[in-house]
Amino acid sequence: MNIAPELIHIAVALAAIAAFIGLNGLVLVWLERKVAGHIQRRPGPYEVGPWGLLQPVADAVKLVGKQLVRPKVADPWLYWSAPLLSFTPVFLLFLTIPFGPRLIGMEFNLGLLLILAFSGLNVLALCLAGWSSANKYSLLGAARAVAQSIAYEIPLLLAVLAIAFQFGTLNLSTIVHHQGPMPWQWNVMTQPLAFIIYFICAVAETNRAPFDLPEAESELTAGFHTEYSGMAFGLFFLAEYAYIIVISCVATVLFLGGWHGPGAPGFWWFLLKVYALIMVIIWLRWTYPRVRFDQLLNINWKWLLPLALVNLLLTLIFVKM
Amino acid sequence: MIKKTPKQSTLQGIKSLFVGLRVTGHNFVMPQITTHYPRQEVDNLVTYRGHIELVPKEDDPMTSKCILCGQCAKACPSNCIELVIRKEEVEPPPAAEAQPDADKEEAPPKPAPKKKVKRILEAFILDYNLCSLCGQCVQTCPVDSLEFSTNSYLAGFTREEFVFELLERMRKKYKASSSG
Ligand code: SF4
Ligand code: SF4
Numbered sequence: 455m456n457i458a459p460e461l462i463h464i465a466v467a468l469a470a471i472a473a474f475i476g477l478n479g480l481v482l483v484w485l486e487r488k489v490a491g492h493i494q495r496r497p498g499p500y501e502v503g504p505w506g507l508l509q510p511v512a513d514a515v516k517l518v519g520k521q522l523v524r525p526k527v528a529d530p531w532l533y534w535s536a537p538l539l540s541f542t543p544v545f546l547l548f549l550t551i552p553f554g555p556r557l558i559g560m561e562f563n564l565g566l567l568l569i570l571a572f573s574g575l576n577v578l579a580l581c582l583a584g585w586s587s588a589n590k591y592s593l594l595g596a597a598r599a600v601a602q603s604i605a606y607e608i609p610l611l612l613a614v615l616a617i618a619f620q621f622g623t624l625n626l627s628t629i630v631h632h633q634g635p636m637p638w639q640w641n642v643m644t645q646p647l648a649f650i651i652y653f654i655c656a657v658a659e660t661n662r663a664p665f666d667l668p669e670a671e672s673e674l675t676a677g678f679h680t681e682y683s684g685m686a687f688g689l690f691f692l693a694e695y696a697y698i699i700v701i702s703c704v705a706t707v708l709f710l711g712g713w714h715g716p717g718a719p720g721f722w723w724f725l726l727k728v729y730a731l732i733m734v735i736i737w738l739r740w741t742y743p744r745v746r747f748d749q750l751l752n753i754n755w756k757w758l759l760p761l762a763l764v765n766l767l768l769t770l771i772f773v774k775m
Numbered sequence: 776m777i778k779k780t781p782k783q784s785t786l787q788g789i790k791s792l793f794v795g796l797r798v799t800g801h802n803f804v805m806p807q808i809t810t811h812y813p814r815q816e817v818d819n820l821v822t823y824r825g826h827i828e829l830v831p832k833e834d835d836p837m838t839s840k841c842i843l844c845g846q847c848a849k850a851c852p853s854n855c856i857e858l859v860i861r862k863e864e865v866e867p868p869p870a871a872e873a874q875p876d877a878d879k880e881e882a883p884p885k886p887a888p889k890k891k892v893k894r895i896l897e898a899f900i901l902d903y904n905l906c907s908l909c910g911q912c913v914q915t916c917p918v919d920s921l922e923f924s925t926n927s928y929l930a931g932f933t934r935e936e937f938v939f940e941l942l943e944r945m946r947k948k949y950k951a952s953s954s955g
Binding site: 489492493494495496497500737738740741742 | 792795796798799800802803804805806807808809811
């Protein structure tokens with residue numbers, strides 16, 4: 455009897471999340487191209503709509519209108535399930551993120567675990583996409599994606615664990631509640647190393663430049679999504695942006711005080727921080743060249759992983775004291 | 776190069792990350808430097824290298840500075856320059872014969888002076904389809920008779936439209952500028 459309101463709450467939350475992802479996807483495409491343009495001293499999109507605001511809409515319409523093509527030798531089931539598999543977990547990821555004091559899809563004690571677990575599905579999707587395409591570029595891209603994601607997942611988990619240990623919980627709302635409104639009360643002050651490690655790993659996890667080896671266009675055409683056209687490609691694309699939002703949301707929750715902020719706390723603070731992080735990620739992309747594969751793994755195994763372990767150890771010592 | 780220790784190169788690498796961010800960040804806030812083409816046009820095209828044009832003489836804009844040496848055609852790696860030269864025989868100027876030669880009477884009589892041949896530039900044909908805009912012709916010309924045009928909006932539908940007769944173009948340009 456009392457399960458129904460909870461279900462309705464989740465359904466509404468899912469619908470809101472879908473709208474949120476769609477809208478943010480459009481905004482991010484526009485933002486990314488604008489930022490890229492300005493960094494290169496050119497205007498970016500400016501023809502469609504005022505300041506080119508309608509450009510992503512035009513792009514989306516184009517993508518929807520395109521024919522879906524499948525290579526003859528590709529495995530149809532795996533081939534078509536990969537983009538869906540990449541995109542659908544995104545809904546679950548947003549479900550436990552506290553956008554505001556009460557604005558949360560589902561209060562869930564293992565929220566952090568849920569996010570980490572389901573974001574791992576993306577790797578599987580990329581792997582399937584590359585493997586089922588029966589294309590050497592796709593396969594190479596998929597292999598890279600797997601190696602990269604597995605490597606970077608470990609320091610990411612360790613960095614997140616440090617926060618979890620500090621507060622003894624995996625509940626995202628609780629973690630936010632432990633932080634105060636002022637920037638010096640945020641976890642980034644007590645766990646700066648964890649924040650940096652988390653951020654680097656998260657960028658690598660989303661296959662963003664400078665870690666975009668799975669889709670390195672100069673070497674692999676388009677990597678794992680070489681064969682995908684139309685909305686199948688669109689879903690990968692949207693998923694990539696959705697994951698960027700997710701990692702920024704999680705970073706905000708864990709390290710930047712969530713919806714806390716000077717003055718009136720609320721979801722606006724949350725969105726502001728998320729967008730600031732996204733801007734940094736875009737900025738990174740248009741600054742750094744792509745790393746080489748051996749460098750990529752070296753950064754992880756030689757630097758991030760030991761640092762994350764040390765950080766975790768220090769956290770443990772402090773917590774126990 | 777001195778080999779750096781791993782520590783040095785790591786620190787330098789980390790520093791370079793921030794330098795890179797500063798560079799892009801700085802450019803992000805600087806004004807744009809591109810031109811929104813159909814709505815705006817580039818005003819400074821002096822450095823643009825279009826197809827070549829003949830340069831007219833300063834005192835006579837209807838003839839070019841060209842001395843018909845043919846160096847440009849020879850230098851062109853794409854063989855796109857062709858000079859059409861008309862030869863005209865002209866009587867040698869009589870002044871050459873009336874030279875005072877009095878004290879050398881036994882000197883054998885000079886062979887009758889050859890008729891001089893005047894070479895006139897009929898046409899200077901550039902096949903712009905083949906041109907690689909390398910600039911060899913402009914560089915080799917001993918009298919600076921060639922220059923790059925600045926027509927960056929050149930467009931056409933057929934190959935034939937890109938075979939230019941430069942002499943005619945030069946004259947037309949002069950006529951247009953003098954009448955306009
Ligand atoms: S620019 Fe180069 S290719 Fe073009 S006409 Fe001159 S020499 Fe030939
Ligand atoms: S090199 Fe100059 S002077 Fe000689 S033929 Fe060519 S344009 Fe004329």
